[in-house]
Amino acid sequence: MDTKYLDLLAEKYDCEEKVATEIINLEAILNLPKGTEHFVSDLHGEYYAFQHVLRNGSGNVKEKIKDLYKEKWTQKQINSFATLVYYPEEKLELVKKNIESPQRLNQWYAETIGHMIKLTAFASTKYTRSKVRKALPVQFVYIIEELLYKTDEFTNKKEYYTKIINRIISLGMASKLITGLAYTIQRLVVDHLHVVGDIYDRGANPDRIMDTLMNYHSVDIQWGNHDVLWMGAYAGSKVCLANIIRICARYNNLDIIEDFYGINLIPLLNLAEKYYQDNPAFRPKISAEDRVSENEKLQITKIHQAIAMIQFKLEMPIIKRCPDFQMKQRLLLEKIDYARQTICLNGKTYPLTNTCFATINPEHPEDLTTEEEQVLERLLHSIQHSEKLGRQMNFLLDKGSLYLKYNGNLLIHGCIPLNEDGSLKKMRIQGINYSGKALLDVFEHYLRESCAHPSLHDDFATDMVWYLWTGENSSLFGKKEMTTFERYFIADKETHREQKNPYYKLRELETTCRRILGEFDLDPEEGHIINGHTPVQEINGENPIKANGKMIVIDGGFSKAYQSETGIAGYTLLYNSYGMQLVAHQRFTSKEDVVLKGTDVLSVRRLVDRELRRKKVMETNIGQSLKDQIAVLNQLLMYRYANR
Numbered sequence: 269m270d271t272k273y274l275d276l277l278a279e280k281y282d283c284e285e286k287v288a289t290e291i292i293n294l295e296a297i298l299n300l301p302k303g304t305e306h307f308v309s310d311l312h313g314e315y316y317a318f319q320h321v322l323r324n325g326s327g328n329v330k331e332k333i334k335d336l337y338k339e340k341w342t343q344k345q346i347n348s349f350a351t352l353v354y355y356p357e358e359k360l361e362l363v364k365k366n367i368e369s370p371q372r373l374n375q376w377y378a379e380t381i382g383h384m385i386k387l388t389a390f391a392s393t394k395y396t397r398s399k400v401r402k403a404l405p406v407q408f409v410y411i412i413e414e415l416l417y418k419t420d421e422f423t424n425k426k427e428y429y430t431k432i433i434n435r436i437i438s439l440g441m442a443s444k445l446i447t448g449l450a451y452t453i454q455r456l457v458v459d460h461l462h463v464v465g466d467i468y469d470r471g472a473n474p475d476r477i478m479d480t481l482m483n484y485h486s487v488d489i490q491w492g493n494h495d496v497l498w499m500g501a502y503a504g505s506k507v508c509l510a511n512i513i514r515i516c517a518r519y520n521n522l523d524i525i526e527d528f529y530g531i532n533l534i535p536l537l538n539l540a541e542k543y544y545q546d547n548p549a550f551r552p553k554i555s556a557e558d559r560v561s562e563n564e565k566l567q568i569t570k571i572h573q574a575i576a577m578i579q580f581k582l583e584m585p586i587i588k589r590c591p592d593f594q595m596k597q598r599l600l601l602e603k604i605d606y607a608r609q610t611i612c613l614n615g616k617t618y619p620l621t622n623t624c625f626a627t628i629n630p631e632h633p634e635d636l637t638t639e640e641e642q643v644l645e646r647l648l649h650s651i652q653h654s655e656k657l658g659r660q661m662n663f664l665l666d667k668g669s670l671y672l673k674y675n676g677n678l679l680i681h682g683c684i685p686l687n688e689d690g691s692l693k694k695m696r697i698q699g700i701n702y703s704g705k706a707l708l709d710v711f712e713h714y715l716r717e718s719c720a721h722p723s724l725h726d727d728f729a730t731d732m733v734w735y736l737w738t739g740e741n742s743s744l745f746g747k748k749e750m751t752t753f754e755r756y757f758i759a760d761k762e763t764h765r766e767q768k769n770p771y772y773k774l775r776e777l778e779t780t781c782r783r784i785l786g787e788f789d790l791d792p793e794e795g796h797i798i799n800g801h802t803p804v805q806e807i808n809g810e811n812p813i814k815a816n817g818k819m820i821v822i823d824g825g826f827s828k829a830y831q832s833e834t835g836i837a838g839y840t841l842l843y844n845s846y847g848m849q850l851v852a853h854q855r856f857t858s859k860e861d862v863v864l865k866g867t868d869v870l871s872v873r874r875l876v877d878r879e880l881r882r883k884k885v886m887e888t889n890i891g892q893s894l895k896d897q898i899a900v901l902n903q904l905l906m907y908r909y910a911n912r
């Protein structure tokens with residue numbers, strides 16, 4: 269090793285004892301049990317449901333409470349205490365309202381602080397003291413540490429602890445301490461979070477999910493097709509931009525664009541008012557809770573049409589300039605007979621309904637009108653200059669990737685494109701054939717390149733981001749074609765079908781999954797593939813655990829729009845030192861419901877895998893990097909301090 273590097277390191281570890289201490293510390297960590305990984309996917313803007321899953325650690329908080337108190341407490345007491353950990357502020361308000369006598373309230377505080385400390389201690393057994401310290405509320409670190417590391421056998425100290433707790437109460441700090449401890453517990457039950465794609469679209473609050481993730485202690489993201497659409501818009505792709513606005517209009521979420529990201533939609537509205545009328549195919553989906561006036565509904569319907577038509581036009585020059593995409597069959601606006609209002613698809617003619625082609629020149633259907641061009645320029649400029657979106661997109665780039673190999677598992681939102689016979693499907697890109705891991709790597713390369721050059725709008729890298737959203741060989745999409753146009757304008761449902769890549773059938777087989785794990789240099793004996801993207805239809809008996817446990821699909825539908833299809837409200841996965849557990853969540857109503865009724869959304873656990881012995885940090889990704897650090901420190905010891 270370069271001795272200059274060791275000299276530099278010696279500035280930090282400037283005596284033998286410091287090096288030795290660090291080596292001992294790292295070796296101790298290697299022997300601790302592996303931290304708990306938490307996997308979620310397809311959040312689709314459902315901020316409150318996601319918050320709930322984070323706060324209860326997919327049922328992990330309650331498990332820990334049960335481990336400690338199941339002999340002493342009733343189910344009702346367990347639920348009530350769990351609620352306090354999930355939503356401390358709201359639950360404390362409720363308790364204060366219900367307990368009128370100050371003495372009784374103080375007694376409740378004293379007991380509750382005791383229980384909270386016990387649970388914190390229990391949840392932190394897997395961590396070093398220094399790591400636990402980082403998770404404690406800063407203003408209470410000293411006090412909590414005194415309480416956490418007490419040794420009860422010295423009875424003379426018992427009085428000291430009681431005094432500390434009573435003093436906290438008399439100083440009026442009990443609520444704050446309980447709240448701080450609740451958040452500490454939430455943080456301790458999960459060591460690391462994986463988001464397996466699709467944070468954006470359909471639901472109302474993707475920006476708030478992003479803020480939560482940006483403040484989370486440890487997280488990585490595997491991009492979903494909806495996420496890359498937003499990244500594409502920020503990177504300068506007009507067609508991605510048109511798509512995100514179209515989806516926001518469709519789900520009555522234009523305030524995400526306008527209010528949360530500060531994009532002015534007036535120019536688009538003016539254009540929409542001029543050319544479009546009411547149209548049943550473009551009315552927004554409105555959830556029961558939303559109050560929308562008739563006038564507003566009409567405006568959104570018009571915007572929806574205006575931006576959809578811009579999108580369809582924008583797709584055409586990309587398809588023409590990128591023969592690698594092999595998407596000629598999607599040049600739909602050229603297949604329309606505008607006089608008859610019909611379209612010819614695969615040799616069959618279909619009548620078109622609910623059309624809105626006022627801005628189309630049948631001779632040159634892909635041409636944008638001057639007004640459309642101007643609107644688009646303005647939208648793109650504001651999207652690319654939104655400070656908040658910029659921060660969030662950069663975070664997605666920093667923490668995200670197309671796939672991730674983590675502790676022996678392969679995490680990927682969609683699929684690995686395959687042929688019917690199970691072999692890897694090739695895609696030719698600029699003269700070279702790619703498949704499997706190499707294909708995903710080249711996709712990621714283009715996505716990052718596009719983001720690095722936001723002023724380029726029509727280059728191949730930027731076009732490729734759109735391909736990732738909708739292309740047949742995209743590992744994020746993995747369907748033959750996206751039939752958005754057909755869904756709006758053709759009544760025959762047969763044309764709406766989106767044929768899935770053979771991967772989605774073949775992933776039921778253990779052999780397929782083993783082969784894919786091998787393709788990514790992972791051990792097929794140990795590894796699993798973890799997917800999101802396709803809602804598991806539990807309602808029709810579909811099992812999220814496939815291929816003899818090698819494949820786990822965790823998209824159960826956080827998205828309300830998909831819950832009637834799946835029958836539940838989402839799956840999450842926990843991987844702790846004992847193995848993997850899949851958790852099925854029932855529909856989340858509201859936090860008020862949880863706080864008031866003390867009923868948690870039921871979580872059913874299924875054992876995916878059980879480690880024969882408890883897994884330690886040394887067997888994980890982090891363990892490997894700790895071992896590397898130890899090796900360097902040993903070299904430093906030899907080089908600098910051995911002969912003194």
Ligand SMILES: O=P(O)(O)OC[C@H]1O[C@](O)(COP(=O)(O)O)[C@@H](O)[C@@H]1O
Nearest residue numbers: 466493494518747750751752766801
């Ligand atoms: O549910 P909607 O709004 O009709 O959208 C349907 C479209 O969404 C997609 O399912 C993609 O989104 P997902 O990644 O969430 O599945 C397309 O395949 C399909 O055309």
Ligand SMILES: [Mn+2]
Nearest residue numbers: 466492493801
């Ligand atoms: Mn998806």
